[in-house]
Amino acid sequence: MRTWMTSLQAAVIFSVIAMLSFLGYALLVYRYLIEELMPGIPGAVVQTLFVLLLVGVWIWSLFDAIRGTRRGLVVALVCTALPAAFTLYDLIYYSPVPYGWPLLQIFVWTTFILSLGAIVALVVRLLSFRSTG
Secondary structure (H helix, E strand, C coil): CHHHHCCHHHHHHHHHHHHHHHHHHHHHHHHHCHHHHCCCHHHHHHHHHHHHHHHHHHHHHHHHHHCCCHHHHHHHHHHHHHHHHHHHHHHHHCCCCCCCCCHHHHHHHHHHHHHHHHHHHHHHHHHCCCCCC
């Protein structure tokens, strides 16, 4: 079990789970907060483009990591750290989240915890990195 937890497969799986949780979080933020914080179409466009860019880079980094590159792991770590930072900000400044109670609050906590787990898995993998190519 300890061997699997430090494997590349575990790091990628934890990162994918964190990404799916982040997508749920982003969709709920669209639903409950986007109109309040940035009214109108431009606010939604900016947030949509940011989420698409982050998820696209995240997916690319995971494919790169699967091929055995350290660069892919580092980029995946950065992409995993961003949702952790977003949700930590929400937990510090907006907890309990005043909108979408309790669903958004649950997703904020879930995304934060899953992102931290993925960060730990990626850091452990980076520390024990051996190129497969």
